[in-house]
Every structure is written in C-alpha cells, then in structure tokens.
C-alpha cells in the first residue's frame with residue numbers, strides 16, 4: 001500500500017507528464033516541483049471518503065504515561081491513518097479481537113461500525129477496545145472530510161476545556177496541601193485529592209476491621225462486603241486532614257475527593273456529613289456504581305455532591321443513575337463509556353435530569369483529544385481529569401497542537417481535521433512497554449471467525465437466493 005507521500009509523488013508525476021504533454025504537444029514537462037505544489041495546494045487529496053476502506057489495525061503499547069496505554073493505528077486504502085487508544089491499564093487484545101470485524105468497512109460510518117462491535121465491550125477496562133477503535137474511526141472520518149471531530153458532533157459550546165488534577169499522596173496533610181497548592185499555582189482551577197481511611201489507620205481507634213484481612217484480597221471485594229467501618233475518631237481525623245489541606249489551597253477552589261477505601265455505606269454517610277464544612281466539589285466512587293439504591297441512600301443523606309461513572313459502559317446505566325438522582329454528578333471515562341459519540345449522548349441524556357457530566361481520563365494525548373472534542377460539543381460538561389501533569393514527555397507523544405497541551409489548567413480545542421494530533425513515532429518508540437513493538441503487523445487477527453448474532457433467526461432467510469437455488473439444484 002502506498003503512503004501519502006508516495007501517492008502525492010505519483011499524482012505529481014502524472015500531472016507533470018499529462019499537463020506538460022498537453023501544453024507542448026509532446027512528452028516531457030516544463031512544470032517544476034514548486035509550481036506544481038502551488039497549483040495543487042487546494043486539492044483535497046482525501047477527496048473520496050465514500051471509497052475509504054479499513055485495511056489494517058496495529059498497536060503500540062506505551063508505559064509510564066503514567067499508566068500503560070495501548071495506542072491504535074487504523075490504516076486505510078487511501079493512505080489515511082486514524083489514531084485511537086484503548087483505556088489505560090487495559091489489554092490491547094480488546095481492540096485486536098475486533099480487527100476482523102472492521103476490515104473492509106468504511107471508517108466514516110462510525111455509528112454503524114460502533115453498533116456492530118459494541119457487543120464486544122463491557123464495563124471498566126473491557127470497554128477499552130470498542131472505544132479505542134471508535135476514536136480512531138472519528139479521526140479518520142474527520143481527516144476524510146477535513147473537519148475537526150467536534151464539528152461532526154454538532155459544533156462547540158466552548159473553545160477550551162477545563163481540567164482537574166490531583167497529586168501524589170502524603171499522610172502529612174501539610175505536605176499534601178503544599179503539593180496540591182502547586183497544582184493551583186500551575187493554573188488549575190479545579191483540584192482532586194485521595195482521602196482513604198489508610199491516611200489515619202495507623203492511629204489506634206480510627207477504623208474497625210475484621211482481624212486477619214489481607215489487603216490484596218480486598219481489592220476485588222465490594223466495599224460493603226469487607227466489614228470495614230470508620231469510627232467517629234477516624235471520621236474526625238479525616239475531616240481534620242481536609243481542613244489542613246483547605247488551609248493551603250483556600251476554600252474557594254473546587255476540591256473533589258476520591259479513593260476512600262473499602263468502607264461501608266454508613267461510614268460513607270458519616271464521613272460525608274463531616275466533610276460538609278469544607279465545600280467539597282464531589283465525593284467519588286465511595287461504593288461501586290452498580291449499587292444505585294445504596295448510592296441514592298448516601299446522596300440523600302448528605303449535602304456534599306456525590307459522583308460515579310468511570311467504569312460504566314454504554315449510556316443505559318448512566319441514564320438509570322440520572323433518572324434516580326442516585327448521584328449528583330456523572331463521570332464517564334470516554335475510553336470505557338462507549339467512545340466519543342456515546343459519551344456525547346450520555347451528556348445530553350443526563351442533562352435532561354439536571355445532571356452535569358465530569359469526565360474521567362488517564363491516557364495519552366490521543367485519548368485526551370478524543371475527550372476534548374466530546375467535552376467541547378457537550379453542553380453540560382463540567383471538567384476533565386488530567387492525570388499526566390508530571391510526565392515530562394507526555395506532550396511530545398503528539399504533534400499538531402499547541403504546547404503545553406494542558407496550559408494553565410485548560411486544553412485548547414484543536415481545529416485540525418479529525419482528532420487534530422499526529423503521533424510522534426520516535427517518542428512512542430522510546431516509551432514502549434517491555435516486549436511491545438511499534439505498530440507491528442497483526443495478521444494473526446485478520447481471520448477470526450464467529451457467529452456474532454445477538455438474537456435467534458432463521459439462517460435460511462439470510463442466505464443469498466443464488467446460493468439457495470444452487471443448493472436446490
């Protein structure tokens with residue numbers, strides 16, 4: 001397959017010969033490269049989107065961004081390349097297993113392809129493959145029609161996207177407050193902190209816990225099944241921790257809190273009430289999102305906003321939580337929730353119930369730009385997470401946008417076609433995860449075969465008439 005440069009040279013060669021021959025009446029050319037470049041500069045060389053076909057899907061996994069992130073490259077028959085990204089921490093297999101289902105498709109049919117492959121996603125990391133491909137399809141569609149993604153979603157509500165950031169943890173609230181103050185000094189207008197019971201658990205009498213619990217076994221135990229509860233003393237110490245942080249950053253800047261540890265519902269309520277004087281922006285994922293009724297019990301019992309959503313796949317569960325007013329704010333991760341269009345739909349649907357949409361994000365600038373286009377085009381967007389403020393090479397992964405990408409806490413909405421960024425392959429190469437290659441061929445995923453039906457039907461109705469006749473003969 002020719003790359004873009006080869007195609008351009010091929011067309012120039014043809015033009016030079018054809019125009020020259022026509023003008024002079026004999027073979028050869030009097031057009032030099034500069035003249036030809038000027039004559040063809042307004043030609044849209046990607047001018048046949050209706051003929052665009054997907055020809056390949058490849059992966060490059062980077063590490064320490066700060067997460068491990070599988071980047072996607074979708075190739076086409078016209079030399080256009082689309083970039084996408086699987087959810088941070090997820091397996092690249094979630095995308096590669098979809099390759100055989102998208103080969104030969106026109107990537108501009110984003111919604112149709114999404115509906116074809118969405119059965120292969122699920123909550124949390126398992127949504128990453130479907131969403132990563134969806135991002136790359138939008139990138140290709142935008143490049144094919146030469147418009148930024150936000151424009152294809154209906155246009156912009158804003159030109160720059162507000163970010164929120166947290167920082168590394170410290171059990172010393174003065175030290176942690178100082179680190180968070182640095183984020184404010186960097187220009188961030190919205191902050192987040194972790195507030196786990198582990199901050200105070202070293203002090204006797206702060207936490208009740210069944211004896212003999214092994215921490216790593218707790219990881220996949222849902223919060224209310226651990227038997228861990230905060231005592232009044234533990235609640236008071238956590239509130240005091242926040243008070244000391246507020247002394248450093250002030251009371252005015254929004255300050256959210258996350259990662260409370262696996263505590264029960266009543267501990268969540270006690271802590272929420274104790275945090276009310278500190279003007280928290282939200283309390284995040286205190287219990288798993290699946291327990292909507294328990295979330296509503298917490299939300300109704302406290303006057304601090306509650307939030308969940310970073311592990312929910314597809315719009316339906318977001319709508320259910322919004323209808324119930326189980327939480328005050330919903331928080332999709334676009335690389336899990338269904339990609340760019342599904343997340344815009346989530347925003348629009350929950351807006352009808354008066355619920356704002358914050359956005360969780362922890363990937364590279366490719367996924368960041370997918371978020372930025374979606375946030376720009378969604379009216380009830382509140383704020384977008386920025387997780388890579390301390391990664392010095394994060395900006396260098398891409399070209400095509402202003403640097404720093406996160407400037408004074410905001411990202412400017414790019415105006416280039418598609419997502420608006422191109423990967424810097426040399427920087428990607430420098431940060432590949434161990435054992436990973438830079439977009440190596442993936443022919444082993446070309447032929448995977450399964451009958452992907454979602455309901456039962458008579459297979460004879462799907463048989464082409466010619467085949468049926470042949471069989472009868």
Ligand SMILES: [Mg+2]
Nearest residue numbers: 258284285310
């Ligand atoms: Mg979170």
